Amino acid sequence: EPEVTQTPSHQVTQMGQEVILRCVPISNHLYFYWYRQILGQKVEFLVSFYNNEISEKSEIFDDQFSVERPDGSNFTLKIRSTKLEDSAMYFCASQRSGGTSTDTQYFGPGTRLTVL
Amino acid sequence: GQNIDQPTEMTATEGAIVQINCTYQTSGFNGLFWYQQHAGEAPTFLSYNVLDGLEEKGRFSSFLSRSKGYSYLLLKELQMKDSASYLCAGGSGGYNKLIFGAGTRLAVHP
Numbered sequence: 309e310p311e312v313t314q315t316p317s318h319q320v321t322q323m324g325q326e327v328i329l330r331c332v333p334i335s336n337h338l339y340f341y342w343y344r345q346i347l348g349q350k351v352e353f354l355v356s357f358y359n360n361e362i363s364e365k366s367e368i369f370d371d372q373f374s375v376e377r378p379d380g381s382n383f384t385l386k387i388r389s390t391k392l393e394d395s396a397m398y399f400c401a402s403q404r405s406g407g408t409s410t411d412t413q414y415f416g417p418g419t420r421l422t423v424l
Numbered sequence: 425g426q427n428i429d430q431p432t433e434m435t436a437t438e439g440a441i442v443q444i445n446c447t448y449q450t451s452g453f454n455g456l457f458w459y460q461q462h463a464g465e466a467p468t469f470l471s472y473n474v475l476d477g478l479e480e481k482g483r484f485s486s487f488l489s490r491s492k493g494y495s496y497l498l499l500k501e502l503q504m505k506d507s508a509s510y511l512c513a514g515g516s517g518g519y520n521k522l523i524f525g526a527g528t529r530l531a532v533h534p
Binding site for chain 1: 457459465466467468469472511513517518519520521522523524525526527
């Protein structure tokens with residue numbers, strides 16, 4: 309069964325450093341998402357991406373964040389200058405069809421980011 | 425605004441049935457989703473409802489009443505492995521971003 313994959317599983321970085329989190333969505337999916345979950349808190353939407361551009365972003369997704377689909381398979385989230393409060397689990401998700409469709413979003417296993 | 429409420433914790437006995445409720449205050453949800461999340465793992469899709477009524481998938485069923493802003497997840501024949509958090513989420517907007525509740529932590533006891 310196809311699945312979303314993410315690397316690395318765990319990233320430790322110093323405050324102020326740049327990190328890139330990588331995702332490979334399911335191959336025939338067209339809509340891509342990043343969510344984060346701070347330990348003990350709920351899953352929060354960061355950004356959605358379709359047709360090689362950001363379709364929607366939350367208040368959390370400020371100028372320090374960017375997303376890219378550099379080739380036909382990878383989808384990345386970059387945090388330019390990490391802060392302590394960026395420590396969280398970051399989940400990538402993909403969905404085959406979109407718009408107001410209720411097609412299912414499938415989540416990757418997550419990258420645990422720890423900022424020291 | 426968009427707000428999703430669900431109980432924080434529930435306990436149940438192996439073999440029993442448990443109902444996890446979710447209420448929401450919003451307009452424009454495309455559908456109501458239920459995910460299971462074990463500690464330290466990713467959310468795993470369980471069920472979703474677009475229209476009012478009951479959707480059954482094996483041991484799991486989900487119900488939606490859009491007029492009441494209410495959904496529930498029903499788990500039958502509980503197993504120890506069903507101990508997890510259950511997340512209620514609304515699909516919102518033109519690109520179906522998911523708005524999650526805080527989750528209900530279910531503990532299944534022998």
